Amino acid sequence: MSLFDDARAAVETLQDTICAALEAADGRARFLEDRWERPGGGGGRTRVLTDGAVLEKAGVNTSAVHGTLPEPMRERLPGEGDTFFATGVSLVLHPRNPNAPTTHANFRYIQRGDAGWFGGGADLTPYVLFDEDARHFHAALAAPCDAYDPALYPRFKAWCDRYFHLPHRGEARGVGGIFFDWVKPDEAHDLDGLFAWWRAMGEAFLPAYLPILERRKDQPYDEALRTWQLVRRGRYVEFNLLHDRGTKFGLETSGRVESILMSLPPLVRWDYDVQVAPESPEARLLAVLREPVDWLGRGEG
Numbered sequence: 001m002s003l004f005d006d007a008r009a010a011v012e013t014l015q016d017t018i019c020a021a022l023e024a025a026d027g028r029a030r031f032l033e034d035r036w037e038r039p040g041g042g043g044g045r046t047r048v049l050t051d052g053a054v055l056e057k058a059g060v061n062t063s064a065v066h067g068t069l070p071e072p073m074r075e076r077l078p079g080e081g082d083t084f085f086a087t088g089v090s091l092v093l094h095p096r097n098p099n100a101p102t103t104h105a106n107f108r109y110i111q112r113g114d115a116g117w118f119g120g121g122a123d124l125t126p127y128v129l130f131d132e133d134a135r136h137f138h139a140a141l142a143a144p145c146d147a148y149d150p151a152l153y154p155r156f157k158a159w160c161d162r163y164f165h166l167p168h169r170g171e172a173r174g175v176g177g178i179f180f181d182w183v184k185p186d187e188a189h190d191l192d193g194l195f196a197w198w199r200a201m202g203e204a205f206l207p208a209y210l211p212i213l214e215r216r217k218d219q220p221y222d223e224a225l226r227t228w229q230l231v232r233r234g235r236y237v238e239f240n241l242l243h244d245r246g247t248k249f250g251l252e253t254s255g256r257v258e259s260i261l262m263s264l265p266p267l268v269r270w271d272y273d274v275q276v277a278p279e280s281p282e283a284r285l286l287a288v289l290r291e292p293v294d295w296l297g298r299g300e301g
Helices: 003-026 131-148 152-163 191-203 205-216 223-242 245-252 257-263 281-289
Strands: 032-037 042-050 055-068 083-095 102-112 115-125 176-183
Touching: 003 042, 003 055, 003 083, 003 102, 003 191, 003 205, 032 257, 042 257, 055 257, 083 115, 083 205, 083 257, 102 191, 115 131, 115 152, 115 191, 115 205, 131 152, 131 176, 131 191, 131 205, 152 176, 176 191, 191 205, 245 257
Parallel strands: none
Antiparallel strands: 032 042, 042 055, 055 083, 083 102, 102 115, 115 176
16 A cells, blocks of 8 residues: 555544544534545545534544646645645534633645655634643643654644734634644654654544543533633634635635535624623633743743
């Protein structure tokens, strides 16, 4: 098998594992699967869960596509040649309870000609800031990095803080995690080692997020907190439509629109000039979103 085939098998296995765990955590709803084919080559499996007891909406997608690169993409992708291969798993989870954070993860392998690279990451978007949740999430993602190369977590944590930033708002989308792209073999990292690390990063997602969801899914909340959640979801939508590379790549390569936009929440609000009370939990969250935090105490904030 080729590396592309190995990567495709890895993301499909990860999709199966994550979907099964999320169904168990929700306890009521089930994922519906939509298999699709891409004009020009390849296809994927879109799985969406809606109106669950715990998850208001969840999407876990895989794709394995290939074909001719559109002209706008040729200047932006490394490598040579007019053809590409891309496979990955992408997920977004929107819990019902505002105490539980939204989360996103993506793990992908892309190849152009003979040049291939890994990308991906995972990040956390809380509506109520619980420090222990942020620390847990970062620690779980740091573990496979530290096991392979301790230099990776601080590098990719900082990259995540830069990437998931809304410049027009002057704030981050959430409390970060890790983000990486264009990762390919070099003198310190051979292809086999990178592939094993990339796969381990995908496998770290459930231990990073599920304990948080279990802690928060049944906490009480009122209508004011629900409204705050919907307002903050608006920031999530703004980032995905204005800045997200994956969204742009999918649309510019004739990707399946329903799968690309499955990340958007089912309900959202854009209220005019929302203000928060000083010293409130909402104010503390906004303060953290405006200045990255070193959640693991390593001097990486």
